[in-house]
Amino acid sequence: MAELFSGAEILLKSLVDEGVDTVFGYPGGSIINVYDELYKYGGKLNHILVRHEQGAIHAAQGYARATGKPGVVIVTSGPGATNVITGVADAMVDSTPVIVITGQVSNAALGTDAFQETDVVGMTGPIDKWTYQIRRPEDVAPAVAKAFHIASTGRPGPVVLDFTKDAQRGRAEYHFEKCDFIRSYVPVPEPDEAQIDEAVRMINAAERPFVVYGQGIVLSHAEEQLKAFLKKGGIPAASTMLGLSALPSDFPYYVGMAGMHGNIASNLMTQRCDLLIAIGMRFSDRVTGIVSEYAPQARKIHIDIDETEIGKIVPVDLGVLGDAAQVLERITERMNFSFHDEWAVTARKYDQVEQAKVVAPEVQRTDGPLTMGEVISKVAEASGHDAIVITDVGQNQLMAARYSRFRSSRSFISSGGLGTMGFGLPAAIGAKTACPDRQVCLFVGDGGFQMTIQELGTILQEHTAVKVILLNNNWLGNVRQWQELFFDRHYSQTRMLNPDYSLIARAYGIRYRMVDERAGLDAAVQEMLDSDEAFILDAHVEEQGMVYPMIPVGRRVDEIMLNRNEWYEDGK
Amino acid sequence: MESEKLYIISVYSENQVGLLSSISNIFTRRNINIESLTVFPSEFPGVHHFTFRVFTTERNATQVVKFIEKKVDVLRAFSFEWQHGGASEHEIISDYLQERKNQLK
Ligand SMILES: Cc1ncc(C[n+]2csc(CCOP(=O)(O)OP(=O)(O)O)c2C)c(N)n1
Numbered sequence: 298m299a300e301l302f303s304g305a306e307i308l309l310k311s312l313v314d315e316g317v318d319t320v321f322g323y324p325g326g327s328i329i330n331v332y333d334e335l336y337k338y339g340g341k342l343n344h345i346l347v348r349h350e351q352g353a354i355h356a357a358q359g360y361a362r363a364t365g366k367p368g369v370v371i372v373t374s375g376p377g378a379t380n381v382i383t384g385v386a387d388a389m390v391d392s393t394p395v396i397v398i399t400g401q402v403s404n405a406a407l408g409t410d411a412f413q414e415t416d417v418v419g420m421t422g423p424i425d426k427w428t429y430q431i432r433r434p435e436d437v438a439p440a441v442a443k444a445f446h447i448a449s450t451g452r453p454g455p456v457v458l459d460f461t462k463d464a465q466r467g468r469a470e471y472h473f474e475k476c477d478f479i480r481s482y483v484p485v486p487e488p489d490e491a492q493i494d495e496a497v498r499m500i501n502a503a504e505r506p507f508v509v510y511g512q513g514i515v516l517s518h519a520e521e522q523l524k525a526f527l528k529k530g531g532i533p534a535a536s537t538m539l540g541l542s543a544l545p546s547d548f549p550y551y552v553g554m555a556g557m558h559g560n561i562a563s564n565l566m567t568q569r570c571d572l573l574i575a576i577g578m579r580f581s582d583r584v585t586g587i588v589s590e591y592a593p594q595a596r597k598i599h600i601d602i603d604e605t606e607i608g609k610i611v612p613v614d615l616g617v618l619g620d621a622a623q624v625l626e627r628i629t630e631r632m633n634f635s636f637h638d639e640w641a642v643t644a645r646k647y648d649q650v651e652q653a654k655v656v657a658p659e660v661q662r663t664d665g666p667l668t669m670g671e672v673i674s675k676v677a678e679a680s681g682h683d684a685i686v687i688t689d690v691g692q693n694q695l696m697a698a699r700y701s702r703f704r705s706s707r708s709f710i711s712s713g714g715l716g717t718m719g720f721g722l723p724a725a726i727g728a729k730t731a732c733p734d735r736q737v738c739l740f741v742g743d744g745g746f747q748m749t750i751q752e753l754g755t756i757l758q759e760h761t762a763v764k765v766i767l768l769n770n771n772w773l774g775n776v777r778q779w780q781e782l783f784f785d786r787h788y789s790q791t792r793m794l795n796p797d798y799s800l801i802a803r804a805y806g807i808r809y810r811m812v813d814e815r816a817g818l819d820a821a822v823q824e825m826l827d828s829d830e831a832f833i834l835d836a837h838v839e840e841q842g843m844v845y846p847m848i849p850v851g852r853r854v855d856e857i858m859l860n861r862n863e864w865y866e867d868g869k
Numbered sequence: 870m871e872s873e874k875l876y877i878i879s880v881y882s883e884n885q886v887g888l889l890s891s892i893s894n895i896f897t898r899r900n901i902n903i904e905s906l907t908v909f910p911s912e913f914p915g916v917h918h919f920t921f922r923v924f925t926t927e928r929n930a931t932q933v934v935k936f937i938e939k940k941v942d943v944l945r946a947f948s949f950e951w952q953h954g955g956a957s958e959h960e961i962i963s964d965y966l967q968e969r970k971n972q973l974k
Contacts, residue, residue: 418886418887419887419890422887422888422890422891422894423890423891423894423895423898426941427941427942428887428891429885430886430887447941478972478973479941480883480944480966480969480973481882481883481941481942481943481944482941482942603939604935604938604939605932605935605936605939609932
């Protein structure tokens with residue numbers, strides 16, 4: 298007779314056979330059988346014990362975003378499961394492959410309000426890519442195999458496996474079989490030749506073509522295909538926030554980040570182009586401003602792997618459904634060599650304005666408090682533009698996106714679509730766990746830091762050498778900025794009294810340095826980067842700093858505030 | 870404003886616990902009221918057939934169909950204006966199942 302294993306053990310065997318080396322989790326009664334097997338599993342699976350389940354899923358997201366491999370989370374039922382919900386929603390909107398295993402009460406107790414029973418299937422179904430309740434031990438291996446296939450193919454996303462006690466304790470045979478086919482699921486649509494030809498015609502005919510790309514480039518491993526496409530067509534390109542680092546910052550056709558706090562060039566060129574080629578991006582409202590006025594002169598092509606995205610927000614002249622790498626390769630092969638030099642260099646003109654009106658006032662100060670821009674630029678420069686940059690949410694995020702520079706892909710990790718404060722610290726732990734040889738720098742505000750600050754305990758226990766740059770302004774800065782500009786300076790509940798972070802760092806045994814003077818910045822940043830342990834650099838920055846340029850909500854993307862008193866006027 | 874009409878949204882799926890509620894969520898999230906709903910086994914073995922009747926706009930009906938098809942366990946979904954009926958559905962599903970079977974081989 299074939300050997301029988303418990304469902305709990307089959308889960309771990311399946312994970313190892315799928316190539317998982319690390320899981321992030323937190324034990325509890327409904328998942329205790331899995332933890333019991335883990336106890337016997339020794340070194341095969343590295344389990345990182347977080348301090349809150351939200352930390353587990355954000356760490357798994359950081360791990361996945363840094364590597365492209367699915368991140369794995371194991372938590373208990375009830376509150377363990379509800380604590381990961383924010384991360385599930387975050388991973389869905391940001392297309393991050395994660396596999397969440399939630400313990401669940403026994404089959405007979407389902408639906409009885411048993412202790413720590415909650416409707417995980419009902420709660421996660423609408424916000425994840427796939428949910429499945431495993432009720433029998435023989436279903437464990439096929440469910441895990443399907444979960445990996447679904448999470449990591451097509452447009453990636455989170456998958457939740459709700460694992461009942463019966464399935465954990467019951468016994469079954471184990472055969473590892475990778476899943477690469479599900480009848481109802483076609484992850485990578487074959488590009489349509491007629492659409493490719495039409496795209497080629499439109500690109501060849503364009504005088505001012507412009508690309509806006511998103512994270513789809515990273516997810517499809519299409520970085521090289523994008524470069525070849527831009528070079529052959531002589532086409533300038535902007536990135537969404539989640540697309541950052543897909544092209545090196547110094548790539549000749551790269552003009553910067555699009556959207557609310559993006560670069561002037563990218564937003565103005567969007568409005569002036571005669572052909573907009575959107576690739577692996579989803580026309581977030583943070584990118585489009587008023588949708589009806591977005592890229593008004595342009596015919597539009599949208600290349601995406603997810604059919605629901607095409608035409609969802611911005612009506613397009615041509616949708617090309619497919620994997621970005623495949624589609625770009627075919628278009629590039631067929632299109633003409635072209636130059637649009639006069640058009641491409643308009644970016645320089647806009648950059649000069651941005652440099653003079655926005656960047657210089659932020660980073661070239663000689664007196665007054667430190668600014669976020671100065672700290673971020675210094676870290677970027679001193680790390681050779683080669684760190685993995687993680688951000689939390691708020692001004693710290695927007696400024697990190699603006700002032701960081703990138704050399705390689707998968708080097709910018711941030712909560713985009715959901716904008717989850719508290720994402721940063723655990724995501725940095727996940728990224729550093731995945732890439733121990735890379736410098737991992739987290740930029741975080743004093744608000745978001747305190748949303749998941751308990752994960753310093755994970756750093757303490759795991760010796761995860763993340764570099765935390767706390768951009769400490771004693772305010773919920775991003776909300777304060779909106780209150781200053783649009784709510785008559787009614788600073789309602791945005792002033793924050795901070796704890797003594799040096800004592801917090803000490804309590805967790807983490808190296809710490811405070812910097813509040815320009816003269817001390819270089820040395821402080823260097824000490825942090827040189828440290829081979831975790832480090833908190835508590836940078837006391839200007840309290841009422843602002844993120845500019847800014848396109849206020851309800852404006853066109855060419856209506857750009859340069860500072861409190863000045864708007865950009867094109868052509869002047 | 871685009872006018873609202875009565876649409877039939879017809880969905881063929883694998884039999885999966887929880888799928889019905891996440892499909893109906895696709896309607897409720899867009900504030901589309903479901904007038905009626907039927908679920909029954911389709912003429913294809915193992916394939917379930919749901920039909921929803923909803924008042925909505927053409928744009929919404931098209932979008933909802935795409936979002937329903939995005940669910941991993943959904944084979945195909947269709948929308949029709951009420952009274953047009955779906956004579957070709959049977960063939961589309963039959964071809965789809967055959968095609969996927971061939972791809973598996
Ligand atoms: C979980 C969550 N709650 C509330 C918000 C709304 N919000 C967006 S930015 C922000 C302020 C962030 O302040 P801080 O973390 O200090 O960063 P700063 O903007 O000052 O860099 C808030 C409250 C959010 N994005 N996420």
